[in-house]
Amino acid sequence: MAELDATAVSIEKILAACTAGDTARVRDLLDAGAPASAQEESTGESALMRAAAAGSAEIVALLLERGAPWNALDRKGRCAGEFAVDAQSQECVDLLVNAGVRAQLLFGILDGGASTEDRSSEEYLATTASFKDADTLVDDNGDAVMMEWETPLMAAHADVCVGAFPHDACGHLKDRNDLRVLNVGHGLGIVDGFLRNYASRIAAHCVIEPHPDVLKRVDSQTEKWAGVTFRRETWQESLRDEKFGPFDAIFFDTYAERYEDMRQFFRALPRILAKGGVFSFFNGLAPFNPFFHGVACEFVKCELDSIGLDCDFVPLQVDQSAHDDKTWDGVRRRYWRFDAYHLPLASHKTT
Template identity: 30%
Template sequence: MSTPIEEDPEVLAHLIQLAASNHDVTALRPLLRQGSANVRDSDTGYTPLHSAIAACEDDEDSHGVDKENHVNGHVDADGVTNGETTDAKAPEMTDAAKTVKLLLQQGAIWNDLNNDNETPGCIALKLHLNDLYEIMVDAGVRAELLLNRLDEYEQLKDEEDSETESGAALSSSNHDEPNPDITLQTPEGDADTPVLATNEAEPDEKLGNEDFLNSSLRFQGDRILDENGNGVMMAWESSIMKRTADLLCPDPGFQVLNVGHGMGIVDNFFQTKLPATHHIIEAHSAVLQRMRRDGRFDKPNVVIHEGRWQDVVPHMMEQGILFDAIYFDTFAEDYKAFRDFFSDFLVGLLKDQGKCGFFNGLGADRQICYDVYTKVVEMDLFEAGFDTEWEVIPVPRMDDCEWAGVKRKYWTLSEYKLPICTFIG
């Protein structure tokens, strides 16, 4: 039986933080047998992961970087160095990497926030510690994939328990509604982009999908806001939507499906491509009313499907309707809903040589979350039978005037990773 290193929890926590800061794996390992890898410094909010990474900062890291360009660990291109490690610093970085990996192995939480609203990965990115940043991204991917699988297991377990209680297989019941994905929250932001959950303590006033569909919307020319002031879609996305339409529909005469009309930005670009048929699924009554007013229902090659995609798509599949291009951009849905779409339905809607795209706003209020979920969704798409190619598009800097009236910025990054998916092989 091991002897307690220190019975005072505060002292033990201090020793763990100190060993992490010193990258002293030999001292840290026995300390973690007695204490937690998630202790927190009361003054800074640092966990041992924060401490281990922040300790790599030196005088050079604090020069030549405009701190105002830092947004949740992201640094604009004009403030970033190449991030290469000098030979003199290599041993320190090796010890730091070993320390970070040990903490993660012992249960350290990859996206814990300190008092400055930074994850450990945010600090690594800010200090241009590329190797440590990639370790944190990989840790986030592992954690999110595991949590997603656990969520699926819990749903399966709930169904099995219900079958045992009833003595029969489930029919239509309250189990038809999936549990919300436990690692995501709907954004205060963009057209249907679920984002990675963080540990922020501010009140959650976002709407679930059913509440959103029953809520009022505000159309303000270059944006749509929900009744809580969250951005549903904004005009700055136009360059992204145009490039998406160019890649999905390079030639006229195609059949295209857009799931989620919103402001109609991508649908307008699809129309300029002269499609043979253009199907749109839209569930919100206010958006549908606006579509009627704008004459969208009167276009000869446009077919509007009123309702949730979960109800509309099965009927499409029954009719054998296939598409050359599909775009997915809904709002107030969690990541599981999107995963269900491409895992269970996309294969039955897309032609063999067809292409699919989606608005990639997962975790877009924080660079590390964006990088984590870009990898997660690529892995899930591969598992569903799709290859994904990414095109990086610069996002213009937006000032406070452009976000005026929007409750919280849902996009803080300087680059957008545009996905185009095709069948493997």
């Protein structure tokens, strides 16, 4: 009992010292055995959150060094990074992002082994997918595979593929009329529809799509997709073809896959993406916490850099309809909550 009281007192003391931004006191308390991972019982606020809220980069660094978890959540589901953002302390934000990226690098995981979808890709591909009102594709669990509110984002992704997006990383493609473009995952065909608007500049438009119900719809729209090559298989199968590629632009947007799967696709990029070519993907990384999302983007940047791609994330405003409750009527799970979308734009380094 006496020991429990002593721990409670030391937690209270370290939390107070963090709030006061008193580095010397925090160091003394840690040296005397106070836990760096201390969290207040009722609110769940941690020492790291208190230090971040106080904008004390020195204490944040000290706590991280002593093992405070960068990703602990309080009872409202907020992490230390969000406290740092609110306190407008860029130094604390940077320290916490770096701690997150390092942790991901160490453990080699992004989704902690758990997919955001609660079914495997094999399961999804073996079950029915249906088109609701022509503007939503749902799996047989009632989860949305693709929705119309993403249309402006898909337009931007298509523009990236042909150099029509205002960014230096893809600008060099805009004068080409021999482009080889790959889209992985047809879904509602939105991005492919936008790409057809540039048909005169695209010499080869290839789509990988394995789901029989999606392909059935493709087959009912032969005129719309004239000139497009469909590989009726998974991207994993396409990659086994040694003659596959190279492409000048690749867009990746699949479903029911883990981060680890996309990472496997990343590893093939040096082979299937031409030098100077551009790569982008639907950025639904860590979609429920803006700070974790930021860490995930930084992490992907490191991963792509290590295989020879420079990656930038371009912020875009998300269509208002994504926030309208009606948009999600009949969809089991709302998969998007942010105002901003960070469009990944990676280019294959030429040197």
